[in-house]
Amino acid sequence: MWQFFHKLGSPKWFYGIAGRLMPWFLVPGLLLLLTGIVWGLAFAPPDYLQGNSYRIIYIHVPTAFLAQACYVMMAAAGLVTLVWRLKLADVFVKAVAPVGAVVTFLALFTGSVWGKPTWGTWWIWDARLTSMLILLFLYFGVIALGNAIADEKSAARAVAVLVLVGVVNIPIIKYSVEWWNTLHQPATLKLTEKPSMPPEMWVPLVLSIVGLYLLFGWLACLRMQTEILHRERRARWVRELVE
Amino acid sequence: MSFPLLQATSLSCERDDRILFTGVDLAVEAGSLLRVEGPNGAGKTTLLRILAGLHAGYEGEILWCGEPIRRAREHFLRNLLYIGHRPGIKPLLTPLENLGALLARNPGMTRDQQEEALEAVSLLPFAHIPCHHLSAGQQRRVALARLYLSDEPLWILDEAFTAIDRAGVESLERLLEKRMAAGGAIILTTHHRLSIQGAQSLDLQIHAGEALSV
Amino acid sequence: MSAMQKLPRLTPKQESVPVWPACWAVLRRDLLSSLRQRQDLFNPLVFFVMVVSLFPLGVSPEKAFLSEAGAGILWVAALLSTLLSLDHLFRHDFEEGVLEQLLLQPQPLYLIVLTKVFAHWLVTGVPLILMTPLLGLMLQLDGNSIACLCLTLLLGTPVLSFIGAIGAALTLGLRSAGILLSLLVIPLYIPVLIFGTGTVMAAGQGLPITSHLALLGALLVLALTCAPFATAAALRISVSNS
Numbered sequence: 272m273w274q275f276f277h278k279l280g281s282p283k284w285f286y287g288i289a290g291r292l293m294p295w296f297l298v299p300g301l302l303l304l305l306t307g308i309v310w311g312l313a314f315a316p317p318d319y320l321q322g323n324s325y326r327i328i329y330i331h332v333p334t335a336f337l338a339q340a341c342y343v344m345m346a347a348a349g350l351v352t353l354v355w356r357l358k359l360a361d362v363f364v365k366a367v368a369p370v371g372a373v374v375t376f377l378a379l380f381t382g383s384v385w386g387k388p389t390w391g392t393w394w395i396w397d398a399r400l401t402s403m404l405i406l407l408f409l410y411f412g413v414i415a416l417g418n419a420i421a422d423e424k425s426a427a428r429a430v431a432v433l434v435l436v437g438v439v440n441i442p443i444i445k446y447s448v449e450w451w452n453t454l455h456q457p458a459t460l461k462l463t464e465k466p467s468m469p470p471e472m473w474v475p476l477v478l479s480i481v482g483l484y485l486l487f488g489w490l491a492c493l494r495m496q497t498e499i500l501h502r503e504r505r506a507r508w509v510r511e512l513v514e
Numbered sequence: 515m516s517f518p519l520l521q522a523t524s525l526s527c528e529r530d531d532r533i534l535f536t537g538v539d540l541a542v543e544a545g546s547l548l549r550v551e552g553p554n555g556a557g558k559t560t561l562l563r564i565l566a567g568l569h570a571g572y573e574g575e576i577l578w579c580g581e582p583i584r585r586a587r588e589h590f591l592r593n594l595l596y597i598g599h600r601p602g603i604k605p606l607l608t609p610l611e612n613l614g615a616l617l618a619r620n621p622g623m624t625r626d627q628q629e630e631a632l633e634a635v636s637l638l639p640f641a642h643i644p645c646h647h648l649s650a651g652q653q654r655r656v657a658l659a660r661l662y663l664s665d666e667p668l669w670i671l672d673e674a675f676t677a678i679d680r681a682g683v684e685s686l687e688r689l690l691e692k693r694m695a696a697g698g699a700i701i702l703t704t705h706h707r708l709s710i711q712g713a714q715s716l717d718l719q720i721h722a723g724e725a726l727s728v
Numbered sequence: 729m730s731a732m733q734k735l736p737r738l739t740p741k742q743e744s745v746p747v748w749p750a751c752w753a754v755l756r757r758d759l760l761s762s763l764r765q766r767q768d769l770f771n772p773l774v775f776f777v778m779v780v781s782l783f784p785l786g787v788s789p790e791k792a793f794l795s796e797a798g799a800g801i802l803w804v805a806a807l808l809s810t811l812l813s814l815d816h817l818f819r820h821d822f823e824e825g826v827l828e829q830l831l832l833q834p835q836p837l838y839l840i841v842l843t844k845v846f847a848h849w850l851v852t853g854v855p856l857i858l859m860t861p862l863l864g865l866m867l868q869l870d871g872n873s874i875a876c877l878c879l880t881l882l883l884g885t886p887v888l889s890f891i892g893a894i895g896a897a898l899t900l901g902l903r904s905a906g907i908l909l910s911l912l913v914i915p916l917y918i919p920v921l922i923f924g925t926g927t928v929m930a931a932g933q934g935l936p937i938t939s940h941l942a943l944l945g946a947l948l949v950l951a952l953t954c955a956p957f958a959t960a961a962a963l964r965i966s967v968s969n970s
Contacts, residue, residue: 353961408915415911419902422530424571425969429898429962433912436894436958440916443947447919454926519740544738568828570968579740592834593740600825604757606764611757618753619833620745644764667738696735 282499283508285359289492296492300485307333307479315472324388329476331381333483335399338378338406339441341371341487345413346438349431359495361427362502364434365417366494370487372410379403398452402445409437423502517580518543519668519699520565525574527560534560535718538574544667547690547700547710552718558703559599561718562672565701566596592620595666597674601657605646609637609656612645616660623663631662635682651677661689669693671702750835751843758847761820772813773855779805780863791868798867799877799928806856806881807888807917811910813852814892817844818963822900822970831967837960845893845956846886853885876931880924883944890955891916897962901970920947 311329318325345367351360382400383393394400416433420426468476503509518541526536534557542548550558563569565576567583567590576583578590603612609632610625617623632638635655645653654677661669675683687710690700694712762769783801784794821827830840857878864874895913899905927940 405915405918408911412912412915415908416898419899419904419908420969422571422969425965428965432894432958432962432965433898436916436955439954440919443919443950444915447922451922451926454929566832568831568967570964588744588834589740589742591832592745594832596828596832598825598828600823600828602825602829604761604820604824604826606761607757611760615753615757616829618750619835621749665738665741667740692735693738696738698738 282358282362282503283506286496286499289496293489293492296485296489300482300489302482303478304333304482304486307475307477307482310475311472311479315475316469318472321389324385327381327385329479331378331385332476333480334374334378334381335403336480337483337487338371338375338403340484341367341374342406342409342434342441343438345371346434349434352427352431353435358502361431362495362498363491364413364427364430366498367491368410368413368417368430370490370494372407372414374487375403375407375410379407396452398449401452402448405444405448406441409441413437517577519579520701521577521580522565523575523577525561525564525572525576527557527564527569527572529557529560529571538716538718540716542668542699542701544697544699545694547694547702547713549708549713549715550701550703550718551715556718558718559672562596562670562701562703563598566594566670567591568596568598593666594668594670595660595664596670596672597657597660598672599676601654603645603653603656605653606644608642608644609648609659610641612656613659616657617663620665627663628659631659632656634662634685635659649677651679651682654678655682658686661686667698669698669700669702671700671704673703673705675704675706745834747835747839750833751839754830754840754843755847758844759850762847762851768813768816769851769855772809772852773859775812776805776809776856776859777863779808780867784867794868795870795873798864798869799873799932800925801867802860802863802877803881803884803921803924803928806860806885807921809856810852810885810888810892811913811917813848814889814896814909814913815906817848817893817896818900819896819905822967827963827967831964837963838956841893841956841959841963842952845889845959848893849886849889853881853889856885857881870932873928873932876937877928879941880927880944883941883948884920884924887920887944887947887951888917890951890959891920893959894955894962897959897966900963900966920944923947 308329312326315326315329317323345364348360348363348367351357352364379400382397382403386395386397386400387393413430413434417426417430420429500509500512521541523539524536525538525540527534538561540548550561552558560569564572567587578586578593581589583590602616604615607615610628613628613632614623617628629638629641632641635658637652637655637659640648640652645656648656654674658674658678675686678686683706687708690710693700694710780801783797787793787797818827821830830844831837833840860878860881861874864877869877892909892913895909895916898912899909902908923940923944927937927944930940931937
């Protein structure tokens with residue numbers, strides 16, 4: 272019995288730490304992201320080939336980066352869940368999976384918006400967009416499996432297995448989709464073919480990428496706090512906190 | 515080397531937001547029988563599944579011959595025979611085929627021995643009839659036939675006597691006594707009245723509605 | 729009851745147990761069960777044929793379209809039909825308590841899972857491959873493409889079974905397991921589908937296909953070595969949760 276309460280120590284500890292960290296994620300994150308986006312959208316020079324439509328990369332690229340990084344982070348946490356049975360790792364996966372799905376959706380959406388002026392159509396089976404779509408499927412699977420299993424511990428471990436299987440598959444999927452793409456539409460204009468970007472173009476991009484990552488950190492902390500409160504709802508410290 | 519075969523200290527298990535049991539200590543020595551008792555829903559089956567290594571959601575420690583069960587897993591499984599609620603019988607296969615498949619974990623059983631075991635549970639006339647044509651009790655007997663051929667020193671039997679008639683239960687009781695005399699250890703749950711000398715029992719109380727807080 | 733006449737002293741055994749007889753027993757039991765439940769064998773095959781016949785009806789019976797899309801149609805149909813059959817892979821064993829016994833065998837679960845998936849492929853994947861030449865003819869594929877298609881299916885359908893087994897193990901015992909299983913597994917099937925159909929396309933254009941087949945082979949080796957571990961872990965979780 273006491274052992275059980277002893278183990279609650281770590282979520283409680285994290286709850287406190289997260290609370291103190293969150294402002295440090297939120298404020299610089301917002302600043303960087305806003306600077307990056309405003310700079311990118313309003314002040315960066317237009318692209319010689321795509322004109323102004325390329326500016327959506329200041330949203331598309333950060334979200335696309337984060338969409339993949341988030342899955343890899345979930346896989347790392349999944350490994351921790353399976354090997355060390357750390358409760359926090361599983362809280363992280365559960366808290367972050369929907370965020371990852373939303374970010375992936377944003378990347379897909381901005382990519383397809385970008386497609387309209389570039390290719391003249393809302394959707395094109397471009398290699399990047401297609402692998403992003405499959406990544407979204409993977410996120411859906413993780414969320415669905417987590418919701419389908421009632422028992423918390425079993426759900427955590429099952430989701431961890433699935434995420435690990437998924438992360439092994441991501442490079443294979445990416446490679447196969449690129450290979451498939453060259454098979455079907457050789458050498459059209461690619462979203463990412465930017466041979467050399469001037470600094471006025473890539474600095475705001477880097478700013479918005481870092482900003483989005485920080486905001487992600489903030490959101491992850493917030494959602495993890497909520498999840499911890501829910502899971503530890505019967506523990507004394509949560510009751511005291513709530514009252 | 516005076517370790518009990520199986521030892522568990524301060525086992526606790528919580529399922530679906532309620533405590534099933536806490537602070538369960540038990541030790542099963544060679545030659546002893548432990549009967550786990552308690553009302554329905556007290557967690558008898560879960561306890562047995564935890565001891566067999568089938569259920570991972572528990573706190574506490576389980577030792578096999580003095581070694582943590584997670585580390586001694588292969589050795590433990592080699593020496594464990596578990597029969598659960600669901601007997602592990604394929605309905606489309608005959609008793610003989612089922613028995614053969616169940617015994618494949620430690621090979622070397624001849625067909626004659628398998629037929630003898632079926633004889634012991636009075637199923638020999640049905641040896642070649644698919645199990646779904648047999649009654650529930652007969653299907654369970656197929657699983658129980660393994661007991662007559664087992665060389666595993668530890669048995670965990672969850673409601674093994676369900677649907678078995680009186681003569682069958684008596685014959686099994688004699689087998690259990692014989693095993694105990696030979697140094698085998700048995701953990702079981704049953705609703706039957708057992709007449710076995712030297713059986714110990716462990717009572718699980720029901721923790722209905724008890725919240726998990728201080 | 730001579731089986732219980734004399735009982736030698738029962739002590740814990742130290743020696744390890746042989747592996748192959750146990751695997752052989754698993755294979756034999758699964759194959760026997762499948763052969764006695766012929767309907768389960770037959771249904772995915774009928775499904776395969778029906779899905780294939782939807783395309784000429786739903787899209788176009790023109791020879792040009794069919795010979796262009798035929799390989800893809802057959803691959804997608806094979807994929808869906810494998811998906812449909814995955815439900816049986818562990819469900820019966822789970823409900824009958826056979827799975828518990830498998831988990832408690834002293835032999836490595838990896839090998840037992842490998843054997844079970846192999847047995848599953850023998851009764852679902854192989855019939856699909858045998859059926860493919862006939863359907864290929866109906867879809868106006870030429871002989872070369874049909875041969876290549878069979879070859880890719882021979883390499884690819886085991887991968888489908890192995891990856892699918894992970895999903896089947898994860899969703900074991902859940903309500904609405906069927907649709908959830910598809911949701912988990914389909915994204916993981918995409919590379920197999922791409923390489924499978926890509927190979928047939930290359931063959932149709934008269935290109936060499938050895939490197940393509942090597943890719944499929946690599947996927948098979950990867951699935952063979954990794955997937956049973958994931959499946960074994962998932963089975964432990966699902967049985968523990970039951």
